[in-house]
Amino acid sequence: MTYDRPGRVDRLLEHLPFQQSTPDEVIVVNNGANEETRTVVESYATRFDRRSISLRHLARSDDTTLQRGRNTAIAVSNGDVICFVDDDVVPRKSWLKGIERGYEWDDSAVAVGGPAPITDDELSLQYDIDNSSTNQNHFNRFGEHRQIAYKWIPPAPVKTDTLVGANMSFKVDVLEEIGGFDPSYEGHPQFEETDVMAKLWNRGETIVYHPHALVYHINDSRKQSERVSYWYGRNSVRFRRKNFPETYHRSLFRLLFGPEFGTPVWRQLKNAVMKDDSPYRWRLRGYLDELILDRIDESVSDRLKAPYAKKSK
Known part of the structure; x- marks a missing residue:
């Protein structure tokens, strides 16, 4: 590639x-x-x-x-x-x-x-x-x-x-x-x-x-770009939802407070506040955007299912 x-x-x-x-x-x-x-x-x-x-x-x-x-x-x-x-x-x-x-x-x-x-x-x-x-x-x-x-x-x-x-x-x-x-x-x-x-x-x-x-x-540089950080955040949430649906909501809680691997969100937030150039700012935005998209998808799905649920009663 x-x-x-x-x-x-x-x-x-x-x-x-x-x-x-x-x-x-x-x-x-x-x-x-x-x-x-x-x-x-x-x-x-x-x-x-x-x-x-x-x-x-x-x-x-x-x-x-x-x-x-x-x-x-x-x-x-x-x-x-x-x-x-x-x-x-x-x-x-x-x-x-x-x-x-x-x-x-x-x-x-x-x-x-x-x-x-x-x-x-x-x-x-x-x-x-x-x-x-x-x-x-x-x-x-x-x-x-x-x-x-x-x-x-x-x-x-x-x-x-x-x-x-x-x-x-x-x-x-x-x-x-x-x-x-x-x-x-x-x-x-x-x-x-x-x-x-x-x-x-x-x-x-x-x-x-x-x-x-x-x-x-x-690899000439270890610094993550804003774009890479943002899509890391978004796709990490999508990855959990897609491949681990049974534990998805618990995994979000663990992501916030202390996952087994990686930096918990509360530490990312602290880093983002303390450092103007922190890539965590963009990763946090990615998390948030994907979560909002997830809620919108669920809402649309529920509305589409509702008419069929009424007909089946």
Whole structure:
């Protein structure tokens, strides 16, 4: 997946032919149909062809939605397993072999991924590495979750609850069963991959985190933009309502006062009041807007149901 970042695509494609396990095909989904990106992809055609790797370029000029781009890739892919990486990653040579070994390590696995430690452009790590041998990526029944693929590298494969969008793979038939990626997560695509992970978690599926399936995730800035913060707030509420309806209202209470993972709203509010540039201001606005929308939807739904309820009496 890429959007107007041909330089990043160039760096990624440079590393893919030299994987310890050769990919069958590489699909570059060019959201926005950037012409420079097309040129970059075409420049690698000969190199990929020499290694019998099918290199495909999919230009999507109609929309730039990440989820629809992922679904397009699923629809046209030819393999039983599809791997997703962001355009700002550099895969270690063992990355694809690690994905394969993850499915071999547990043959019930429907998804495999691995670490995506955050680095600068020189691939210098930005966080101290956590080498825990137990699962560090968690879900609970309230939709609260914790994911630290940006620094967690276990010594051996581990069963996990969730993977990071920059480094994840799935069995295609299972993705199709759950409907792929949901485009209803609007604005900035926060929670789009977490939504898929929640569906798998609710089904009791096996997800494997393999240390050799590692990519370096280049990130020049740790500061969240206002837009990202706002849509994180909105989509986090939508995510809970959609995937954990039985505990939804309790999860909102926990969100306010003290969730198992993350910063409770009362602390976010304190931060927003004390700091003029706090991204929590926009996250709080996102929470509020989605909650208001939820109430409007419920009210409309009740009004639509009312006439039919009267007729049935």
